[in-house]
Amino acid sequence: MKVTPELLEKYANDECSNQERDIIEQWLNENDQTEDEQEIPASAFLEEKLWGKIEAVIAVQPQRKKSIFQKKTTWAIAASIALLMCLSIFKYTAPSPEKIIVCQTLAGEMKNITLSDGTVVYLNANSILKIPEKFTSNNRIVSFTGEAYFEVAKDSLHPFMIQTQKSETTVLGTKFNLSAYADEDNTLTLDEGKVRFKDLKGLSKPIIVLPNEQVVLNNDGLTKTSVNTKYYKGWMNSYLYFNNESFLSISHKIERMYGVEIEIKNAALKKQIYKGAFNNPGINNLIDDLSFVLKFKYEIKGNHITIY
Template identity: 40%
Template sequence: MMKSKEAIILLEKYENGTITKEELTLLESWYNHQASIGKAEISDEELEENLAGIWTALPQASDESHKKNIRIWPMISIAASVLAVLSVGFYFYNLNKTQKKEAMALLSSEIIPGGNKAYLTLSNGKRISLTEAENGTLAKQEGVTITKTDDGQLIYKVTNTGEKGGVSAFNTIETPNGGQYQVLLPDGTKVWLNAASMLTYPVNFGKNERRVELSGEGYFEVAKNKLKPFRIKTDRQEVTVLGTHFNVNNYKDETKASTTLLTGSVSILNLKSSERAILKPDEQGILNEKSLSVQQVNAEDAIAWKNGEFLFNDEPLESIMRQISRWYDIDVEYKGVNPTDRFGGSISRFENVTKVLEKLELTGGIHFKIQHRTIIVTN
């Protein structure tokens, strides 16, 4: 007879429409067996009531209720409307905590952490998947050789200083949800891109400045050049530096943009109001719809993502879940919980998503369910 863990996988396949005829036959045989050994039969009305309340009962289920191991499998046929809930609802109801974690891990097995994934678009319009491209030279433009390495880096190296550099040829590197990448620009500046981010830059910088455009989040280690300031333009601000280390977070779905300085000095310009601010190390410039402000922070916290960590320090739940959504490439739904409530915690970004969610649950007040590639947040 099929094991219960295998049954959960088949029930998930039935729900999302990917189950084969052979698997459906096996599932039906297993389910009928479970029904035949059950000790209770319930009516359709009672079943509907049980299904409606089972999710809200789950988070409050005590260890004692699990020890009782009450069998509530009904004598019913495999109907889609029932199986969609039975697959995670009734089955989880009878599992102890250890079994529940194992089952959640099975359901999340397809939700893997992000990695080195990106697309490079050359000035001629050619689009290259850096995930699939072989290591080595990808292209040569204006005396610059573009190379991909095996550790997730895109390197621009000037190979012919005799050729005239120009700012007319622009390249774009874009990371999808679940992606990150590192770029070494021709001037020696290093850029780390977080998930769902985009950087547009010239193959050769001009004589008077080094200008790039950013969407999303990037950490910059700018090569020093007092004669050519480095400027980062977003849709909300422009950051100007001569040579320093800093992080820019400018996702369009966030209510604010932030620039955090680790070393050196940076100037921030609010493109809407023309406000300016000069940052010192361990300061963060925050730009919202109304104004630009500066606050003291631990700058290392802002680049936890670059160092492979999630670090949530009294952050709104909706902001935390957006970070998780980008990195694991999943959707998020809220049911009966306030997305503005604040939580904290830290964990590796390369853990299974269930580990991340369990760490957040320890803070109290929230619970998570996984359905396909959607995380449902409940209280």
């Protein structure tokens, strides 16, 4: 029996017969390395094979001749192949009903967390990370809201998936910053490795993100650009960087970092764009500097800041 995309999809959906399952799993475990690849570790070889297949299928143009492939979206096939290359049935479901650990930060608070697989997560303020007490042998899935820097332990056979309200991020072993607050755009900035980023609403096709690239998910879909990644992880060292952002967006970052409430009375000021950087500033100095550039007046009472 020949292994076809249709058969792979059946396997991914757990619809195969025992005979079909045996054939596919034998195919998955075959070592088809060439002579030039013999010195590459098996896990590295599988990882390159995995990403190669994903990128190859994404690149297929929709103008192909009519065939059964037209009955499935391009990414559905790519996802099936990618999942199967991990030698497991990697379904898009929440973690199994085992004990779930909830890690949470308050405004003005940051935490470092080490997961059971060795992954390290640096949580920014007002963030929630839900993880299983221990990852199963088939997957590494977490649920996330907020902002965090992930240093994902490398495991090419068991992808690491981060699920938010709007997006889905799949990695094998990378370092990246993910901002996914519920009321803001989702933004992923990649330092190392490769990431597959997916819009759960289907506004755009999933894309592969490479080092020094940033992908933003807003109401129009996904947009990818090249960036200097150091600016997007500066929050871990109390470094604030604003890159042509609206003052409303800036105010949200200040609220989270300092545990304050900001009330902006001037509606036009919310849309005003600002670019600048601050190294661990005090809240009074920060607001004072911003008021000078953006020409607003302010009043600070306790943790409440009113801006006119």
